[in-house]
Amino acid sequence: MRHLLSIADLSKSDALQILNTAEELARVSDGPMKKLPTLRGRTIVNLFAEDSTRTRISFEAAAKRLSADVINFSAKGSSVSKGESLKDTAQTLQAMGADAVIIRHSASGAAQRLADSQWMAGSVVNAGDGTHEHPSQALLDAFTIRKHLAHGGDDLTGLHIAIVGDVLHSRVARSNVLLLTKLGAKVTLVAPPTLLPVGVESWPVSVSYDFDSVIASVDAVMMLRIQLERMTELFFPNAREYSRYFGLNRDRLKRMKPNAIVMHPGPMNRGLEITADSADSARSVILEQVTNGVSVRMAILYLLLAGSQEIGASE
Amino acid sequence: MSSTILISGGTLPDGKKSDLLIKDGVIAEIATTIKAEGAEKIDASNAILLPGLVDLHTHLREPGKEDAETVESGSRAGVKGGFTALSAMANTSPVADTAGVVEQVFRLGQSAGLLDVFPIGAVTRGLEGEHLAEIGAMADSVARVRVFSDDGHCVFDPLVMRRALEYVKKFDGVIAQHAQEPRLTQGSQMNEGVVSSQLGLKGWPAIAEEAIIARDVLLADHVQSRLHICHLTTAGGVEIIRWAKARGIDVTAEVTPHHLLLTDELARSYDPVFKVNPPLRTESDVMALREALADGTIDIVATDHAPHPAETKECEWQEASFGMLGLETALSIVNKTMVETGLMNWATVAERMSYAPARIGRYASQGQELKVGAPAHIAVMDPTQLFRVDRDLVASRSRNTPFHGMELPGRILATIFAGRVVFEGSHA
Numbered sequence: 152m153r154h155l156l157s158i159a160d161l162s163k164s165d166a167l168q169i170l171n172t173a174e175e176l177a178r179v180s181d182g183p184m185k186k187l188p189t190l191r192g193r194t195i196v197n198l199f200a201e202d203s204t205r206t207r208i209s210f211e212a213a214a215k216r217l218s219a220d221v222i223n224f225s226a227k228g229s230s231v232s233k234g235e236s237l238k239d240t241a242q243t244l245q246a247m248g249a250d251a252v253i254i255r256h257s258a259s260g261a262a263q264r265l266a267d268s269q270w271m272a273g274s275v276v277n278a279g280d281g282t283h284e285h286p287s288q289a290l291l292d293a294f295t296i297r298k299h300l301a302h303g304g305d306d307l308t309g310l311h312i313a314i315v316g317d318v319l320h321s322r323v324a325r326s327n328v329l330l331l332t333k334l335g336a337k338v339t340l341v342a343p344p345t346l347l348p349v350g351v352e353s354w355p356v357s358v359s360y361d362f363d364s365v366i367a368s369v370d371a372v373m374m375l376r377i378q379l380e381r382m383t384e385l386f387f388p389n390a391r392e393y394s395r396y397f398g399l400n401r402d403r404l405k406r407m408k409p410n411a412i413v414m415h416p417g418p419m420n421r422g423l424e425i426t427a428d429s430a431d432s433a434r435s436v437i438l439e440q441v442t443n444g445v446s447v448r449m450a451i452l453y454l455l456l457a458g459s460q461e462i463g464a465s466e
Numbered sequence: 467m468s469s470t471i472l473i474s475g476g477t478l479p480d481g482k483k484s485d486l487l488i489k490d491g492v493i494a495e496i497a498t499t500i501k502a503e504g505a506e507k508i509d510a511s512n513a514i515l516l517p518g519l520v521d522l523h524t525h526l527r528e529p530g531k532e533d534a535e536t537v538e539s540g541s542r543a544g545v546k547g548g549f550t551a552l553s554a555m556a557n558t559s560p561v562a563d564t565a566g567v568v569e570q571v572f573r574l575g576q577s578a579g580l581l582d583v584f585p586i587g588a589v590t591r592g593l594e595g596e597h598l599a600e601i602g603a604m605a606d607s608v609a610r611v612r613v614f615s616d617d618g619h620c621v622f623d624p625l626v627m628r629r630a631l632e633y634v635k636k637f638d639g640v641i642a643q644h645a646q647e648p649r650l651t652q653g654s655q656m657n658e659g660v661v662s663s664q665l666g667l668k669g670w671p672a673i674a675e676e677a678i679i680a681r682d683v684l685l686a687d688h689v690q691s692r693l694h695i696c697h698l699t700t701a702g703g704v705e706i707i708r709w710a711k712a713r714g715i716d717v718t719a720e721v722t723p724h725h726l727l728l729t730d731e732l733a734r735s736y737d738p739v740f741k742v743n744p745p746l747r748t749e750s751d752v753m754a755l756r757e758a759l760a761d762g763t764i765d766i767v768a769t770d771h772a773p774h775p776a777e778t779k780e781c782e783w784q785e786a787s788f789g790m791l792g793l794e795t796a797l798s799i800v801n802k803t804m805v806e807t808g809l810m811n812w813a814t815v816a817e818r819m820s821y822a823p824a825r826i827g828r829y830a831s832q833g834q835e836l837k838v839g840a841p842a843h844i845a846v847m848d849p850t851q852l853f854r855v856d857r858d859l860v861a862s863r864s865r866n867t868p869f870h871g872m873e874l875p876g877r878i879l880a881t882i883f884a885g886r887v888v889f890e891g892s893h894a
Contacts, residue, residue, distance in 0.1 A: 236777065236780070236781055237781055237782055237785075238777075238780050238781065256782070258782035258783065258784045258785060259665055259666035259667050259736070259783065259784065260665065260666075260667070260736030260782065260783050261782045263735075263736045264736050264737075264781075264782055264783070267735070267736075267737070268780075280666070281666050281667075281784070282666035282667075283665055283666030283667075284666070322666060325664070325666060348662075348663030349658050349659060349660075349662070349663055349669060349671075350659055350660035350662075350663045350664075351663065353660050
């Protein structure tokens with residue numbers, strides 16, 4: 152496989168290979184010489200047709216630590232916002248000789264469209280497409296969970312993870328459900344019924360409307376960002392009620408298992424889905440997720456562009 | 467203009483093998499063997515003879531979107547598919563909501579001269595759903611409009627729908643409803659279900675179709691008028707129509723070829739060639755639609771032929787236009803899904819694709835049985851010949867066929883309109 156579009160395209164061993172590679176690369180990052188020469192002379196384009204500073208700089212840092220040339224192409228002031236089509240943008244990037252395009256886009260399937268079309272020849276990395284998937288986020292989440300809770304194990308067997316909040320609109324949730332279950336974890340989705348997708352009963356997860364009944368039994372809680380416009384779209388009555396039933400607060404934090412961790416893909420709405428003391432508590436690994444993100448994205452770029460070993464070659 | 471044509475050895479819808487002689491635009495003779503010196507000859511020995519197909523739902527795009535289709539190019543696509551009559555939907559630019567626009571479309575059809583083009587009038591001014599369009603003037607115009615539809619938009623306001631249903635009784639018209647509850651389908655991209663949830667595409671729930679159908683059959687009953695449901699897609703919608711017909715409500719319904727064959731699984735490619743409104747549904751919906759078409763709950767097949775220029779399909783799914791081509795493949799799809807499966811015979815195909823749509827549209831000159839004295843509108847089709855759909859070879863100006871690359875059974879050998887050969891296929 153030349154692209155990373157969806158967790159669904161990865162076998163378990165593909166996923167583990169990315170995590171293991173990330174671990175090796177993290178050791179380099181911890182050393183005095185952070186930079187590797189691996190992708191010298193390769194051009195990587197960050198095509199961000201939707202705002203996302205954190206994901207963009209994470210990919211940028213990853214590419215630069217592998218010595219790639221990075222071009223940032225963001226929506227604001229670029230041709231994408233002037234109405235140029237994805238096709239024309241892709242063909243332009245192809246003409247400029249991009250070896251890989253990291254794409255963030257508000258349209259579900261945009262990354263796959265780019266990869267399946269004849270518009271460009273380089274690798275495509277999905278950095279979040281609409282409400283579909285965000286595979287690199289799931290990989291960094293799995294990496295973080297494994298580091299804290301797997302006790303030297305390879306995968307996540309035996310762990311129970313709750314994903315809490317706006318599952319319906321969350322690409323982070325979709326990728327994580329696929330990846331965490333692939334790695335052996337038990338996943339429970341916690342959300343009001345309005346924010347769960349139709350057909351969720353066919354997903355390999357448990358579902359609960361009651362955060363309090365779940366909180367004491369999980370090894371990790373993954374809090375999803377809730378967008379305030381969901382309120383005007385009638386998904387819940389108001390922010391206060393949402394926080395009361397589905398927010399992570401001090402009381403719920405106290406009821407968690409001794410070693411359980413708190414995660415959030417960011418950016419957080421402090422006071423809405425997560426209180427400040429929960430976000431800043433000793434259980435919180437939120438900043439570590441950011442750090443791990445760079446290593447995991449280095450691994451993705453490394454495996455797609457550098458080696459003879461290909462991600463997904465087994466499929 | 468008219469000449470003498472002898473179609474020899476064809477099989478009529480009732481299964482009888484006959485020769486058929488056309489003279490002066492009408493069927494002059496039907497007999498086991500006809501000798502006609504000097505007649506143009508069509509060898510139909512492997513073919514079925516069907517009355518010219520009648521499409522009650524076609525987007526010809528003219529005026530306004532001539533880059534996608536024109537009345538002339540759409541007519542060529544039509545005859546290539548065995549049609550001798552099309553019904554031009556009203557969502558053009560300007561909208562066909564005045565006598566002027568429908569007469570223009572009607573005349574464009576006549577000057578193309580390949581088949582009958584019957585304009586459909588808008589129900590509401592500008593398709594905005596608020597004020598009635600000039601329905602009476604369109605009915606009285608040269609185009610003699612009898613079918614009114616805001617297709618692409620639902621006539622959502624129940625009072626507007628009631629008034630429209632009542633008003634068209636004056637001249638035996640019919641309201642063709644695009645059944646889509648707008649609030650339940652805001653921003654919808656595909657069928658709401660397991661697939662849409664996995665793909666992260668906003669769902670278009672079946673209930674949004676069923677709720678409007680349920681309301682409108684009750685309205686039609688209340689005001690004793692004629693209602694036609696466009697492009698039925700759901701098993702639930704079928705049940706409501708079945709119930710309404712059992713009650714004696716004057717409702718008819720159509721299904722598109724693509725909804726008889728394709729499912730929402732195709733959206734997994736994110737290729738917008740599979741994006742259509744109403745959306746492709748599930749396998750069980752497809753099976754319910756086939757069964758309903760076979761038993762007559764669904765009266766007709768209509769193409770909803772919807773040409774779009776390349777740039778509106780070569781893009782992200784959510785940016786893309788809704789719609790797919792249908793005219794050139796319709797009969798082959800019906801052959802594949804209904805005849806080859808044993809659900810329907812050719813006599814029923816003639817009913818669903820010619821007689822019934824002509825009756826609903828009150829197209830007196832169309833949809834007549836192949837018998838002596840009837841106007842010579844005929845489709846000659848070899849149901850066993852396979853052909854591979856190629857979007858680069860379509861007669862339409864657009865290429866958005868979801869069947870590209872698919873091998874389909876049934877090739878149109880010739881189409882005859884008013885006694886003239888308006889299409890002749892290559893004999894493979």
